Amino acid sequence: MRVSYIKLADCSGCMINFLDVLSLDYIELVYCPNLIDNRTLQQADIGFVSGSVCMEFKEHISILKELREKCRHIVTVGSCACVGGITRFCRGDQLPQTGHKTFLPVSEVIEVDYAIPGCPASTMILKKFVEAYHKGNEKYLLPFKNLVKKKRASGQDLQDEIVSAGLCVGCGMCALSCPVEAIEMIKGLPEVRMDKCIRCGTCYFRCPRNFLKLRKENAEVI
Amino acid sequence: MYSEYFGEYIKILKVRSLKKGLGATTSYLAYCLDAGVIEGAIVVKATEHCKPEAVVARNSEELRATIGTKWVTIPLIDAIIDALRIERMDKVAIIGTPCQCQAIRDIKEYPMQLGDIFERITMIVGLFCMGSFTQDGFKTMLERKFGITLPEIVKADIKADKFVVYLRNGKIKELPIDEVKGDIKFACLSCDDFTAKSADISFGNAGSSNGWRSAIVRDESVLNLLSAAADAGYLEYRPLEQDGITEIEKMARDKAARAAQFK
Ligand code: SF4
Numbered sequence: 001m002r003v004s005y006i007k008l009a010d011c012s013g014c015m016i017n018f019l020d021v022l023s024l025d026y027i028e029l030v031y032c033p034n035l036i037d038n039r040t041l042q043q044a045d046i047g048f049v050s051g052s053v054c055m056e057f058k059e060h061i062s063i064l065k066e067l068r069e070k071c072r073h074i075v076t077v078g079s080c081a082c083v084g085g086i087t088r089f090c091r092g093d094q095l096p097q098t099g100h101k102t103f104l105p106v107s108e109v110i111e112v113d114y115a116i117p118g119c120p121a122s123t124m125i126l127k128k129f130v131e132a133y134h135k136g137n138e139k140y141l142l143p144f145k146n147l148v149k150k151k152r153a154s155g156q157d158l159q160d161e162i163v164s165a166g167l168c169v170g171c172g173m174c175a176l177s178c179p180v181e182a183i184e185m186i187k188g189l190p191e192v193r194m195d196k197c198i199r200c201g202t203c204y205f206r207c208p209r210n211f212l213k214l215r216k217e218n219a220e221v222i
Numbered sequence: 223m224y225s226e227y228f229g230e231y232i233k234i235l236k237v238r239s240l241k242k243g244l245g246a247t248t249s250y251l252a253y254c255l256d257a258g259v260i261e262g263a264i265v266v267k268a269t270e271h272c273k274p275e276a277v278v279a280r281n282s283e284e285l286r287a288t289i290g291t292k293w294v295t296i297p298l299i300d301a302i303i304d305a306l307r308i309e310r311m312d313k314v315a316i317i318g319t320p321c322q323c324q325a326i327r328d329i330k331e332y333p334m335q336l337g338d339i340f341e342r343i344t345m346i347v348g349l350f351c352m353g354s355f356t357q358d359g360f361k362t363m364l365e366r367k368f369g370i371t372l373p374e375i376v377k378a379d380i381k382a383d384k385f386v387v388y389l390r391n392g393k394i395k396e397l398p399i400d401e402v403k404g405d406i407k408f409a410c411l412s413c414d415d416f417t418a419k420s421a422d423i424s425f426g427n428a429g430s431s432n433g434w435r436s437a438i439v440r441d442e443s444v445l446n447l448l449s450a451a452a453d454a455g456y457l458e459y460r461p462l463e464q465d466g467i468t469e470i471e472k473m474a475r476d477k478a479a480r481a482a483q484f485k
């Protein structure tokens with residue numbers, strides 16, 4: 001399976017976790033300027049993208065468009081690429097790139113096929129995704145496919161769509177998965193501290209009651 | 223075999239404990255702990271006044287303290303962290319309601335968090351469930367419907383069509399089950415899983431009586447464990463009669479129909 005990997009505005013955490021995927025013997029990395037020397041984009045099965053798109057940085061947009069053309073499927077890796085994540089807090093005018101101000105998730109710029117959130121996306125989920133893709137396990141891939149429709153996801157969405165909607169069963173998996181421990185279980189229900197939330201969407205994707213939606217074929221807007 | 227109401231399963235049995243003071247579920251778990259199949263079991267224990275607390279049971283003695291139905295569901299995460307992160311156990315069983323089993327199955331299938339902690343949950347044990355209360359909801363229900371406060375009760379149970387509470391002063395109060403139904407958690411109304419379809423084995427009262435518990439086995443290794451537990455004198459089991467299966471199916475169908483209204 002031929003894969004490409006490009007890194008936009010991110011911290012590299014996702015790429016470091018992605019390195020483990022390369023140990024799978026059927027994976028051939030054909031393009032990744034950060035890891036291998038090949039400088040021209042190749043035809044590939046999957047084009048992985050991590051990081052959000054800096055709209056002032058024309059190269060980001062042009063390479064994404066080219067990647068879309070050359071890859072059968074585009075997969076966003078990590079919360080920045082999927083839902084904006086921590087780059088949703090960018091204000092611009094910061095050194096060293098004072099001109100860089102506007103950051104958007106990849107699905108706002110090109111068509112994306114699957115989104116794997118996480119801050120960073122975990123090694124295990126990346127491996128499981130690639131294995132399922134390799135085997136053509138559509139059922140397993142469905143939640144990732146549906147998540148593409150979500151352009152932003154934070155603890156607030158969990159609060160609004162699950163807890164306030166009366167769907168929360170109080171399992172606590174959101175609190176367990178939050179990378180910054182912004183969720184505390186109070187009286188059996190999650191309480192999100194929005195001042196801590198980095199808008200990674202992990203809790204939102206994780207929640208088993210949300211999986212009811214994410215597992216549906218042709219789920220509408222989620 | 224597959225059934226809409228039982229999930230993907232191998233066998234439907236009825237199980238009875240042969241250990242004094244243990245139920246079918248706890249006998250099975252006690253065997254697993256004693257035989258070293260698991261190092262710990264994450265269970266909910268009712269502390270004083272029916273207030274539940276998630277704990278890690280490391281042996282059958284600790285398990286014994288957790289017997290009985292809990293009417294309130296609580297997050298198991300504190301016990302999960304104790305067992306997996308702090309004590310670093312490698313083989314842990316988790317016992318929970320269908321929604322909790324579903325949560326654990328999801329987190330095992332889609333490991334979003336870093337690290338491998340959920341790989342080390344090696345067995346999921348489900349309990350049949352028609353609904354549960356929140357701690358506050360349970361308290362309010364007792365006050366409004368039974369006119370008693372939480373500290374007064376020692377135990378609550380379902381007997382036939384009655385919700386029965388046992389008081390500290392020895393008295394017993396009961397109400398038809400339909401009258402307390404309206405007080406269960408709102409989330410339970412949209413839950414369509416009665417038999418914990420994502421568990422490796424599920425236990426429940428429905429379909430069995432006289433000390434027997436129904437059990438739906440979904441994993442070959444669990445079946446072997448049951449037979450080993452029977453050989454070791456912890457429990458006995460037989461195939462569940464058709465009547466029992468029909469009864470479970472009926473309850474599962476009722477629950478699914480209730481949830482369908484919320485879809
Ligand atoms: S609450 Fe935690 S897991 Fe949820 S979006 Fe915020 S940081 Fe991510």
Ligand code: SF4
Pocket residue numbers: 158162163167168169170171172173174175189190206207208209210
């Ligand atoms: S993961 Fe979902 S169902 Fe579980 S406690 Fe969090 S919001 Fe509630």
Ligand code: SF4
Pocket residue numbers: 169295319320321322351352353354407409410411413414415
């Ligand atoms: S009815 Fe469903 S949601 Fe409610 S406690 Fe039981 S399994 Fe959980």
